[in-house]
Amino acid sequence: MIDKASPAIGRVVATEQKPATPHQFHFWTATETTVGIGAIVKVEGAGRVVYGVVTDGFAYSDLATPLHDVVGAEGDPARVVDAPTARQEIRYWTAAVLRQTPEEPLQPVPLGQVFVADDADVAQALRMDAFLYSATPTAIPIGLYTSAGRDAPVYLDADFLMGPEAAHLNISGMSGLATKTSAVEFLLASIFAHFPPHKGRIAAVCFNVKGPDLCFLDQPGDLSEEDRHRYERLAVPAQPFERVKLYAPLKADGVNLNTLRTHPDLVGDVEPLTWGLQEVVDYAEVLLNRDDIDAKADAFIDFLRDRVLGRTFDDGFGTTHRVQSFADLDRLFRSIFDGLEITAGGRSDTWRTHHIATMRKVRNRLLNISTRCKGLVTDDGPASDLPWTEFEDRTVYVIDIANVDPLGQDLVFARVVSRLREQLERRELGVDAVVVFVDELNKYAPGDGPDTYVKKMLLDISERGRYLGLVLFGAEQFRSQVHRRVVGNAGTQVFGRMDMDELATPGYQVLTPATKSKLATLPIGELMVRHPHFTQPIFVRFPKPPVLRGRDGVERFPPAADVPFDDAVVRHLVRLDRRIRPNQVKDVIADREQDDVRRALAATRRARPDDPLAYFRKVLGSRVTAEAGAPREHRAVQPLNPISDEPY
């Protein structure tokens, strides 16, 4: 029922030209009103309550024609203010229906009084009551509805944000306003605080693809009192993430980290991310462009995976190989090519049914990545990798690939997401759901352009991830340029300030000109949200994230310059054991080959022994052999469905 203490702020009016319908109505208010575009209002009459959101507004006076204003002012605009009487004006609003009670029979909106919605009304209007007040609530705060002078929390339904009913979130907005990243950071904090216990454990994997955006999620940022009030209203702790694990590849020198989080106070928390041949070959498809993808290349790569890598292998020309690194692979290829040229006298151009041209192509692609992504792809033995079976609850895993070659970014992205999918399928990840945040989605899943492996993988997540708990939070500047199935499968759509050109594209035709105008001028911290429970877009404000923004982070923690090789080795070992003294390390590595030192360091990092220096000294004493053991299980990625033009 209407709260009689809350006065009516308007009245529904309907004419033959503009009638009230079951989905839309019009009302007028006083000239001075708190109502604006996006305000939620309530109408009561004829035994029903209708909730609506204001989508358009009009103001006009009883002026019959503009010419009469000119005549009245005698042609002088300055004299208009001399008129002693103000013309009768109207503030006339159009609202889209959010909900009617009772819902059946669905009828036109009654011509009743209009009230501003309070907190309970907002919950009703947005159908949040079903998941907010249930026995097992699944409400995730997304922000505060602040129109019409209100301050009401707005919630998303975890079942529709994280699966299984619907899943994924897509956020669009202009670059440079920190809205997209900030919104995702806040939402992750909100998810970690409110993810329903009955849905299990959750973690997030964030790819930092530009600058220092996500490098300081564990550091507190400056919050205003207003922001703290909003955190309080939303019941989200105004604190940085408690558990953040940051991974970054090494630079080409193999010892300095390729990230902007290299300040001495923080660099100790950064884990190196390095992969070897095995990891790369599993995702060799990523490295092959569209022209390269053929059955022959696929067959040869499969041959390498199944018969060569990690095994003792006779090349047929009298040499036995054990391929565990790119150097080993290069030796194998040289041996084969030499064998065909010398031993076979150049009479044959095939080896084990594989044509020499196919082998040369695959060799070029595979060895090229070790050059272009040196530091990420190494020959230092088994990889330094994410803890694929030990993901921790409420932990953010940041993978900083901002300074990695685009091909390497694709490789990291493809492998990490594929492994997440595999582990989730097996229920061996350590958590039940993972949010994967990918910025610059129009780069990885463009609406046009070639069907890359990464794009196919994003499509696969978009369409099937919700069953696994693999949830994609994608961000981009231009939504219209992202593949429509990636965008269309996002159950929750979020919009920050938008470019007018983008708003002119067909995807925004459902929005009124007033809503578009508001979108084009949205302040930082305000978003428009579409969610399966909301029948109309809703504007919300979210607080500034409780973490240090990237640009502030690099000011407060300036990145350290690259250190010399021996100092970098010292830093890595001291991280493992603070008792180690630099001179001890420098003595050990003096006059040693850098490749040997890197291998020893990688082995020590992996083993994490009680006495790191002793272990390091021991493995440096001899060539570090690769871990043998049983043949590695080939964890092939499930084949992806081919891209088709079929909508959603």
Next chain:
Amino acid sequence: MMWWQAVIDAGAVPVAFVPNPAALRASKEERESAAADRATLVEEAELQAHPVPERGSARIPQPVSFLAGFSRWAVVACDGIIQLVDAYVAAAVRRRDAGGILHTTSGRNRAFAVAPLERMTPALRQVLEASAPDIESIDGELAGHPARYLETVDSTVRRVRAGLERDVAEHCIATLGAEEWLLLDGLLSRSPTVARHPRALGVINSHGTQFLEGRGLERALTLPSGHRTSVFTVRGGHTRTEVYSWYLRLWPWEGNDLLYGLLRVEARPDPASVALASALSGWLVAERAPLATPATRWDRLLYPLHNVQEYLKARAPRDRFTARPRLPVAS
């Protein structure tokens, strides 16, 4: 159930006729003209034209209340040839605040039936008297002459409206603030109380009554824009109370007609009114903006009075006072 529905149910013939206000206004003005008296100049020996302060330099009182009335009537049923009329009259005062916004401060309305009771058939009269809470009985002599009969009806409705306006004006005058002015749409002289008040003005924009003649009339009707005439007295006829009056031209008449933009102003019969005539005229000239469009007489209708009329029109019952296409009704 409305009274006319009861009458129709009792045997009256349903009728839907809304008179053309312009046609009736012409008749009214003829009558006013016939009842007019001559004017006596009080400002000068001969009627002169005086420039009034420019719009920018005029002093506009604050606050000002504006009073206007409204009437509508329609023939809704026939008892034989006796036309039964449903009428509605209203009057309201709206006060202008410092921001130029008008707010209603008082108002009254009256809905009534108009019928020659003595000429009606007894049964229908009984039904009418039982169902209509308010009846104005009129002389039934003209019932056999439908056009003249409707003029009588119109006159009756106008008389009721004038009475209502007078009551509202007197109530307003009784509560008028120390610095507040009252500006009426129409004759100030209907009420002695109002006519003698130092801060009440009447503005007449229909000129069916001519008070001047000869050279004075010519000067009044060819008054330049932004000028007023000398002040003269108005008395007799329907104006039972003497008031001071003058003509004022709001807009240039050249290119239109003699009455274009011409107002007649009424003020209390006091030398102070003569002294203030130019200043008050300057105020009224300043009221030409905003234009009172789309009213047909916008050139001489002040916007605040138009606003009061629109307010009354918006609040009036509209179902039976809306003219309909007069196509034959199938039986």
